[in-house]
Amino acid sequence: RQTLEDPLVTEATVKTSLEQGGWTTRKSFQSLARRLLHAMMTNDTFTVVMGGHSAAAGHGNHFLQSYMMQFHKVLEPVFKRVGVKLITRNVAMGGMGTMQHSLGSKDIYGEEIDVIVWDSHMTEPDAASLDLFYRQALLGGNRKPVLWGGNFNLLRDLHLNADVDVMFPGSGMHGVKETEGLDQVQTLPFATQYLKCGINDKELCTDVNNKFRATCWIDRDDVTPTTRQQPRPGGQASWHPGFRHHQLVGRSMAMVILDAMQDAIDTWSEITIVEGHPLNDEYWHMSDVYSNIAAKVSLLDATVGACNTLKDKMPERICTTPMNGRTEFAPRANPHKTSLTSLLKPSTDGYIPESTETMLYQGPDVPNPMLMIPEGQIDVEAIVVNRRRKLSGELDLFKPLNPIELKQSLWQQNDNKNDSSTFSTRNQQLLRRRDLGEIRMGKGWVVDKKIGDCDGTSTGICGREPSNPCLLYGHMDHRGGIIGDALSGWLVFELPKIENGLIIAKFDTWHLARESKATVGWTEVNDGEFDRSLKELAPPLPDDFIFDYAIDGKITSLNLDQFREMQTVAQRVVEIFTILDKPDMETKENVEVAFRLRNCGRGCVFKFTHMYWS
Secondary structure, three states: OEEEOOOOOOHHHHHHHOOOOEEEEHHHHHHHHHHHHHHHHHOOEEEEEEEEOHHHHOOOOOHHHOHHHHHHHHHHHHHHHOOOEEEEEEOOOOOOOOHHHHOOHHHHOOOOOOEEEEEOOOOOOOHHHHHHHHHHHHHHOOOOOEEEOOOHHHHHHHHHHHOOOEEEEOOOOOOOOOEOOHHHHOOOOHHHOOOOEOHHHHHHHHOHHHHOOOOOOOOOOOOOOOOOOOOOOOOOOOOOOOHHHHHHHHHHHHHHHHHHHHHHHHHHHHHHHHHOOOOOHHHOOOHHHHHHHHHHHHOOOOOOOOHHHHHHOOOHHHHOOOOEEEEOEEOOOOOOOOEHHHHEOOOOOOOOOOOOOOOOOOOOOOOOHHHOOOOOOOOHHHHHOOOOOOOOOOHHHHOOOOOOOOOOOOOOOOOOOOOOOOOOOOOOOOOEEOOOOOOOEOOOOEEEOOOEOOOOOOOOOEOOOOOOOOOOOOOOOEEOEEEEOOOOOEEEEEEEEEOOOEEEEEEEEEEOHHHOHHHOOOOOHHHHOOOOOOOOOOOOOOOOOEEEEEEOOEEEEEEHHHHHHHOEEEEOOEEEEEEEEOOOOOOEEEEEEEEEEEOOOOOOEEEEEEEEEO
């Protein structure tokens, strides 16, 4: 790990560190140590969260083999010994960047983040989306996290202009011996075998049997899968790193944190030897640090960074205004509280759409040999927790990397959704407002969600649907949402509080009729009960298509042209719709927001995935 003098100099200065432990600045490293010292002094949590793409998620490997979980495996027992609870979340998603979560970062990634990692180079190459990730992480939460990874120029600008703490991870590959053949590789430590190959032995490192170590099921007496289990997980593609790569990156990152923790402990020890206990507040309090960063980020000039180049896709003030968010995408922090369904407003008879799917089994998985260190190899976890591994005949030899604790209960649906206070506003011109009857929750909507406690942590029990062909895979990423068509009726949400006059919805407009299962066989809206793989392409919206949205009972109807004008494709498979942008609006609680499709029957199927507001 290379620590540079402030201010940062050029990108070339840090390149030599990228095969080692990465780089940071002296000021940022001292701040990281201070954050750790704060956690130790208060016996608080220390939270590290990563947003990224499929390679960062660890696809092709078990979820517990991803580098964030390997990071957690090494550090969790150390943090426990100093009285701190380490929370590590892998919130990466396959095939996507981070924008869909950045817009609701405070809720989706979490409010109490100490370090946030960005790793989405393949799916999010533009600086603007990354800057949005940074800005919302810094604006929204209670803590102002260290930014780890991304774009050198953006990190430099935020560090110099807003005192933001920044780091960049290294690969840890410096000093790793190359694999030079089948005989020589057996002389290498297990952790470095097939990790680094010369040009003549490249096929050894890319062979999936050497690169990946995963299985979909281990027979057990008490559970029988109802779906045939695959021999190995999907996703074992050439662009996805194998388990050894993830392990190395996780350990490299862990060493940076351990280095800073040692610095924090040294400070604590050296100061109290002279000044006595307790350690004075000036050495570890964080409130002034957070306030300073938040104020400077919110006042950054539009010429700093790249976030403001998004102004053609969304309101420019998204770069300076903290946003709230709810979604059915997974994983996410506090999955019950942050679910899109938690915003649904019941109809007068109490109806709201719900998922009826249940998990095949509860509790921990059986020990998985794929997660274990082979006999005779160095067990880092055993060293960290200062104990020796038990003999090979004992059951604990095959315990999982992070033993999944049986959670006492899963989050249940929130019942406190019955307030019906309303508010109305809309600042766009040329759109028609009409009284189209009573707005109440339609009965033709389907909830698509990942079941379980899908919070991106090593203890989250998630995704054990009976239809799952790889139950031990463990990955939680899922593009859930609420699906419906023109027969589904109104989809009605209630937003707790609008403070800055900003509401944005994200929904997909390209789903298929077979996905809208609730309206099969219907010919009327709500079935006449009351008035009111995607290789296959969805049919185009008809010329007479109408999209209705309502804010506290005031309905705005858009024809097809108006709807297309309002639609913004902000990123691949990220369609957003700004339905309210009124900076001078007064604060209002319990704001009802509703959507409806018309004039296309089951031929137009939308999936509502996110709501954002401020």
